[in-house]
Amino acid sequence: SRFVDAYDDRVMVLVAAEYEGELDRGRRHGELHRLRVVRELIEGARSSADGLGYDLELEHVAVVAWGVEPQTALQELSRSLDRRLLQIDAEDQLVLAWLGGRQPLSEERRRSLLDFDPGDRTALAFGTSHPGVDGFRRSHREAGGAHLVASHRASPVTLYEDVALEAFALRDESAARDFVASELASLSGSDERSRRYRSTLRTYFATGQNAASAAATLGIHEATVTRHLRQIEEQIGCP
Numbered sequence: 001s002r003f004v005d006a007y008d009d010r011v012m013v014l015v016a017a018e019y020e021g022e023l024d025r026g027r028r029h030g031e032l033h034r035l036r037v038v039r040e041l042i043e044g045a046r047s048s049a050d051g052l053g054y055d056l057e058l059e060h061v062a063v064v065a066w067g068v069e070p071q072t073a074l075q076e077l078s079r080s081l082d083r084r085l086l087q088i089d090a091e092d093q094l095v096l097a098w099l100g101g102r103q104p105l106s107e108e109r110r111r112s113l114l115d116f117d118p119g120d121r122t123a124l125a126f127g128t129s130h131p132g133v134d135g136f137r138r139s140h141r142e143a144g145g146a147h148l149v150a151s152h153r154a155s156p157v158t159l160y161e162d163v164a165l166e167a168f169a170l171r172d173e174s175a176a177r178d179f180v181a182s183e184l185a186s187l188s189g190s191d192e193r194s195r196r197y198r199s200t201l202r203t204y205f206a207t208g209q210n211a212a213s214a215a216a217t218l219g220i221h222e223a224t225v226t227r228h229l230r231q232i233e234e235q236i237g238c239p
Contacts (some may be wrong), residue, residue: 035088038096042137054086059101061133062139064147064196067122070095077116077124081109098136114157125150125158145171186235197235200228 034052041056061083065074071087073095078085083099089214090096110129118124127142129135142160145167150158152170160167169176181188187197204225206211211229215222233239 018170033090038088042140052086054084055100056133056136059104059129060136060139061099061105061129062127062143063097064125064143065095065097066093070122073118073122116157123150123156125215127160197228197232200225
């Protein structure tokens with residue numbers, strides 16, 4: 001009887017493990033199907049959204065989420081905004097998501113996204129709000145651009161409208177670097193004046209284009225910063 005009991009116990013463990021494995025394979029198969037459907041939609045195919053559990057006629061705000069627990073952050077965000085959530089595991093610790101609602105997010109609520117805490121070592125990049133299937137795609141492209149910029153900085157939340165120019169430039173980084181090298185060639189020298197001009201510019205932009213703050217940071221007079229900026233404009237030939 002002890003042998004039979006032990007045998008039964010072992011069989012039940014094996015059956016339970018096989019059952020869990022089958023469920024996991026089913027979940028993975030379902031997730032792969034959802035990922036395929038979403039990719040077809042993004043690429044422009046008029047694919048059916050059946051099985052996604054999400055209405056493509058809504059106003060969409062796309063999100064790229066990555067890090068330790070991006071799914072948890074997205075679910076919390078969906079609840080706080082009272083929006084439908086579609087999230088797809090694209091790869092390990094990277095989730096593509098859309099927040100859908102009948103109305104676009106107000107400007108105030110969009111800016112409040114910057115105050116959202118996604119958790120330790122988790123980050124979110126947002127597209128802007130657009131309606132329908134075309135909006136589903138467009139917002140995703142914007143979120144992807146915001147994610148590209150966010151990968152170069154430490155901010156936990158990035159809004160596309162705040163980094164649109166950088167996102168555009170980073171889509172072809174080598175072309176962007178060539179453009180910068182061409183535009184700022186006259187400031188690239190190793191002489192003392194070029195180094196001083198570059199230091200002034202970096203500080204000026206780091207202080208929100210405030211000449212007084214830049215002067216205080218650099219330990220020079222505000223009039224000196226203003227003079228440097230005027231001389232830089234003359235040297236590069238544009239404001």
